[in-house]
Amino acid sequence: MTNPVVQKVNPMLTEERAKASFPVEELTYILDGGKFNTEKRREIEELVTKDPNFEHPPIQFMTREQQYSLAVKKALLVQQRLKELDMLDDPYASYFFRRIAMPREVSPIGLHWVMFVPTLMGQCSDEQRERWLQRALNYEIIGTYAQTEMGHGTFLRGIETTATYDPSSQQFVLHSPTTTSIKWWPGGLGKTCNYAVVVAQLHTQGRCHGVHMFLVQLRDESTHRSLPGVVCGDIGPKMGYHTIDNGFLQLNSVRIPRENMLMRNAEVQPDGTYIRRVSNEKLTYGTMVFVRSLIVSDAARGISEAATIAVRYACVRRQGEPSSPGAPEPRLLDYPVHQYRLLTCVANLLRTMPDVLEGRTERLPETHALSAGLKAVGSNRGAACVEECRRCCGGFGFSEASGLPKIYNDINPACTYEGENTVMLLQTGRHLLKCVERARRGEQLAPSDAYIRSRPTPQPKLAGGPLTADLLLGWLRWRSLSMLLEVSGRFNSFIEQRQAWADAFQAVSRRLTRCAEAHCILYVGQAFLDSAKAAENPKICGVLTSLCRLFLLNEVVSGAGDVQLSRSDLARCQDAIDSLLTELRPNAVALVEAFDLPDRMLCSVIGRYDGQVYEAMLQWARQSPLNATDVHESYELYTRQFLAGRSLAKL
Numbered sequence: 001m002t003n004p005v006v007q008k009v010n011p012m013l014t015e016e017r018a019k020a021s022f023p024v025e026e027l028t029y030i031l032d033g034g035k036f037n038t039e040k041r042r043e044i045e046e047l048v049t050k051d052p053n054f055e056h057p058p059i060q061f062m063t064r065e066q067q068y069s070l071a072v073k074k075a076l077l078v079q080q081r082l083k084e085l086d087m088l089d090d091p092y093a094s095y096f097f098r099r100i101a102m103p104r105e106v107s108p109i110g111l112h113w114v115m116f117v118p119t120l121m122g123q124c125s126d127e128q129r130e131r132w133l134q135r136a137l138n139y140e141i142i143g144t145y146a147q148t149e150m151g152h153g154t155f156l157r158g159i160e161t162t163a164t165y166d167p168s169s170q171q172f173v174l175h176s177p178t179t180t181s182i183k184w185w186p187g188g189l190g191k192t193c194n195y196a197v198v199v200a201q202l203h204t205q206g207r208c209h210g211v212h213m214f215l216v217q218l219r220d221e222s223t224h225r226s227l228p229g230v231v232c233g234d235i236g237p238k239m240g241y242h243t244i245d246n247g248f249l250q251l252n253s254v255r256i257p258r259e260n261m262l263m264r265n266a267e268v269q270p271d272g273t274y275i276r277r278v279s280n281e282k283l284t285y286g287t288m289v290f291v292r293s294l295i296v297s298d299a300a301r302g303i304s305e306a307a308t309i310a311v312r313y314a315c316v317r318r319q320g321e322p323s324s325p326g327a328p329e330p331r332l333l334d335y336p337v338h339q340y341r342l343l344t345c346v347a348n349l350l351r352t353m354p355d356v357l358e359g360r361t362e363r364l365p366e367t368h369a370l371s372a373g374l375k376a377v378g379s380n381r382g383a384a385c386v387e388e389c390r391r392c393c394g395g396f397g398f399s400e401a402s403g404l405p406k407i408y409n410d411i412n413p414a415c416t417y418e419g420e421n422t423v424m425l426l427q428t429g430r431h432l433l434k435c436v437e438r439a440r441r442g443e444q445l446a447p448s449d450a451y452i453r454s455r456p457t458p459q460p461k462l463a464g465g466p467l468t469a470d471l472l473l474g475w476l477r478w479r480s481l482s483m484l485l486e487v488s489g490r491f492n493s494f495i496e497q498r499q500a501w502a503d504a505f506q507a508v509s510r511r512l513t514r515c516a517e518a519h520c521i522l523y524v525g526q527a528f529l530d531s532a533k534a535a536e537n538p539k540i541c542g543v544l545t546s547l548c549r550l551f552l553l554n555e556v557v558s559g560a561g562d563v564q565l566s567r568s569d570l571a572r573c574q575d576a577i578d579s580l581l582t583e584l585r586p587n588a589v590a591l592v593e594a595f596d597l598p599d600r601m602l603c604s605v606i607g608r609y610d611g612q613v614y615e616a617m618l619q620w621a622r623q624s625p626l627n628a629t630d631v632h633e634s635y636e637l638y639t640r641q642f643l644a645g646r647s648l649a650k651l
């Protein structure tokens with residue numbers, strides 16, 4: 001969306017920008033991973049901005065079909081441009097190109113490069129890679145990942161779709177035996193993709209060998225018609241993701257060649273003999289860790305957009321009793337409670353600054369367990385912060401013009417897909433229980449789990465000395481260990497009472513999710529502080545450390561019920577939060593603007609750089625199709641009759 005009106009910058013925003021106590025541009029370089037990246041990103045922004053093919057009226061006024069069609073066109077155009085510009089092999093450039101070209105359209109081909117291609121990379125044998133991967137990378141075929149069924153999502157082993165091997169034809173027969181076995185949800189499955197990796201129960205020689213992956217062609221490569229036995233379509237409108245055709249798929253005895261089973265970790269030989277190979281953990285876990293790290297980055301992206309909009313709006317929106325007769329009404333950002341709501345979101349945003357999972361593949365099982373919890377905490381916080389920013393904008397936050405409902409609706413599904421968040425926390429929790437056992441046996445633990453080996457100590461005192469970030473982290477470490485030891489003690493007592501492992505696990509599961517959250521918060525808190533300390537410029541280091549302290553203090557205060565925090569410690573933390581709000585308030589705009597999000601990416605009438613909210617809002621509303629005529633046709637059809645006392649039932 002282009003800015004409908006170009007105005008002089010609102011002086012209230014200019015005034016706020018002048019208050020920055022640190023060089024904003026330098027923080028932008030840090031957030032981008034270096035000046036070089038910032039410059040490259042800006043070049044890409046300019047390229048996209050100049051390209052008229054990416055211009056269109058606000059998407060919010062379009063029907064779902066129009067939105068889908070536009071998104072398909074833009075997604076393919078992006079690929080074409082990336083190829084022309086020779087940027088396909090540059091992940092940073094292609095990520096930003098997509099992000100700027102499609103700021104509010106979830107891509108209908110997104111699953112192709114987020115799940116389909118990585119699955120082919122991780123699960124294909126070398127020969128299979130030769131055959132399919134290059135075609136997928138060249139976009140000769142477009143694929144999705146079809147695992148979830150109507151009846152089963154979380155419980156993978158419950159999947160009902162069958163792949164039965166027929167040695168006489170050397171083919172697998174893919175079949176959906178029940179209504180509940182119909183694949184439901186895969187992105188791009190409805191209309192866009194012509195191939196899918198389908199997860200199904202493998203049957204051969206009269207035995208079921210559990211779930212495996214199969215490459216299934218869904219549509220003809222030239223006509224795009226669905227192939228015989230394939231019934232697929234769009235699952236209909238959802239809370240968000242209007243531009244993507246999440247789909248259903250029913251397979252009626254669809255035959256595929258034996259070689260279409262993805263055979264890196266297991267194989268069915270021509271005579272039907274099943275062979276399982278030792279799986280390569282790097283490849284199996286690597287894809288999941290990769291996708292989860294993308295989700296954490298997406299959550300950060302959502303908060304950065306929402307916080308930029310809400311903070312700018314809070315600077316230009318005046319509301320409330322003037323402090324003295326004749327004085328202007330206060331700005332929203334002048335209210336301490338508003339500062340708290342927004343600055344804690346900003347702190348949650350900057351805590352995601354270090355790309356927590358990037359490159360940490362040396363201990364994949366631990367990284368995998370941690371990534372499950374970080375995915376949950378990242379997307380839960382992302383959705384909560386975006387919603388808080390939306391509410392901070394009052395009624396305008398409810399209007400699509402603000403851009404906030406769309407950010408929320410597009411970030412929220414990440415709490416469900418790629419492992420529902422509660423289930424993800426339980427996965428991390430299970431790993432933590434194992435860590436306690438291993439620590440008891442004196443075994444080494446991964447660096448992020450190492451504190452579990454330490455002896456329990458008394459609760460660190462927070463009242464008294466200065467509330468440094470290190471002290472707060474120490475308290476959070478103590479909290480995490482105390483909670484975990486308490487839960488593992490409870491778990492062990494159930495086991496000693498001869499309860500089955502699964503029952504004992506269920507009995508502590510509610511508490512265990514809190515342990516997993518506390519563990520992840522400790523991890524990101526430490527990473528946040530490390531990044532803050534790493535900033536070379538002392539002014540940037542100072543402001544980031546203050547923000548980190550706000551993040552940590554807020555965690556201490558909001559988690560005070562998990563362990564008993566004394567009244568004096570709690571009061572001390574609350575006072576420190578109040579002081580930090582006063583200290584950080586002048587930097588509120590600078591902090592969000594360090595993310596350097598252009599208006600074209602924000603797509604927000606109330607979060608525009610120039611802060612000219614009201615004129616832009618009126619212009620936006622005028623574009624509503626309901627305003628195409630002065631008198632709407634419903635007046636002639638119904639209202640006129642109703643007002644004249646005629647019965648509407650006869651119409």
Ligand SMILES: Cc1cc2nc3c(=O)[nH]c(=O)nc-3n(C[C@H](O)[C@H](O)[C@H](O)COP(=O)(O)OP(=O)(O)OC[C@H]3O[C@@H](n4cnc5c(N)ncnc54)[C@H](O)[C@@H]3O)c2cc1C
Nearest residue numbers: 145146147148152153154185186187413416417418420422
């Ligand atoms: C926008 C979107 C896109 C998606 N894209 C894809 C895709 O491309 N491909 C694909 O295959 N799937 C996709 N999915 C499906 C997604 O992966 C599933 O929705 C998800 O795994 C949850 O499964 P479910 O919906 O069956 O919920 P269920 O598994 O039925 O879970 C329902 C609730 O029960 C809870 N629960 C379940 N089991 C347990 C347990 N053991 N202990 C405690 N609580 C439990 C969960 O926490 C959840 O709150 C997508 C979903 C969405 C919303």
